[in-house]
Amino acid sequence: MATAYLTVDDAPSATLPEKLAALEDYGVTALFFCEGRRLAEHADHARRAVEAGHLLGNHAFDHNHASDIAVEDFAEEVDRTEAAIDEVYEAAGIERPATLFRFPFGDKGGDRAGEFQTVLADRGFRPPNADLIGYDFWADHAGDRDWFWTVDVADYDVDTKAGLAENVADAADRLGSDSRDILLFHDGGNDPEQFEHYLKLLDERGVVFGDPLDLVDGVASASD
Template sequence: MSKAYLTIDDGPTTITRQMIDYLTSKNITPILFFYGQQMEKHFEEGVYALQQGAVIGNHSYSHPCFNDITFDECVSEIEQQEEWMTRLHEVAGVERQYKLFRFPYGAKGGKNKVLIQDYLRENGFNRIDDRAVEFDGYKNEQMNLDIDVFWTFDFAEYQLHNADEFTYESIIERIHDSNPQNGAVLLEENTNHIILLHDHENTEALIPEYYKILIDYVMEQGVEFVNPKFVI
């Protein structure tokens, strides 16, 4: 059996509420990484998720690739979204306990990476408690030192509507891959993971309740979802 934190990117959307209801029924506390342009359209869904116990993190305002913009633009993206994060917690009536950040696309800023990490550190962003994550690739890339929240396994289900050759069976193959080129072996015994899923209406249109299908599947395969912990 392996253990995992569940993280979900790119919300909120029209399906966020039903995702949260499902996760609540399974006693799974997710970390949802929201970005501002989505919050403008689906703010009430974000409020609902927060009130139901989800942890909400900053995923920038407009979801750009941070490798392709200047340091000042990176900071602006983070700070614009911080304004939305403050408003979200105020409207929901939920105290914000943690400041979390995830880069869109996992792109850590290229030549500006160190500057952005320093910015996150100096502005009180928290690290996820990933001390139990022991994969060489994760440590070799210094994910265990960076302030932002990365992942060890990505379902990559967003590719269902981006690549014709990528199918549901492709996701199942990723789950069972014993020697992945990227990430880590999800089903390896006594391992710990940070799993990435996405809140995408396009995927829902292709496979209704895809999030439920995939989470149920990995749980049947021995993955135990645990409550996220953070470094203050």
């Protein structure tokens, strides 16, 4: 099975510390896409994530659909969140290894997508290494600076262990043997017990997790 990379949206939540403990138990390094408004409330939790070896990415400030806001407002949200993430890394005493972005809801801006990508390019955001992702649909977004996903575990859509198991089985079956995979999880709105159970199920399915920094285009991680 190919390597998968765990990305976690809507961070940091009040229950992030419990999720960090679960990630440590399973030896998984995650990339947390942070909302600026959540960082304002739980910056300490984000700092603990950085200190534990996880990455922080930008998920805009107010989690708006890009299609619904002006490009100028989007740029302001990105910049405010960048400043908050920089403060977290500074508080942790750790150099930030890369600037990464994911659009809320995966909404790239519709007909104005090119303008939003220019905002990201002008700020030096780095995408995943496209050479490592073998899905045909990925080529449709060649040159984009944001982090989309290859598999959505849909953790937001179930609340029973049977439902979790079904979603994980479906997700694991869709992992590409010839491609690296980017898994979409969530922090905000996700119960810690549910989060840990997902990790357990994926582990039982033999999913091999890598360090997301290894997937960043043009950036070498300490494991290289």
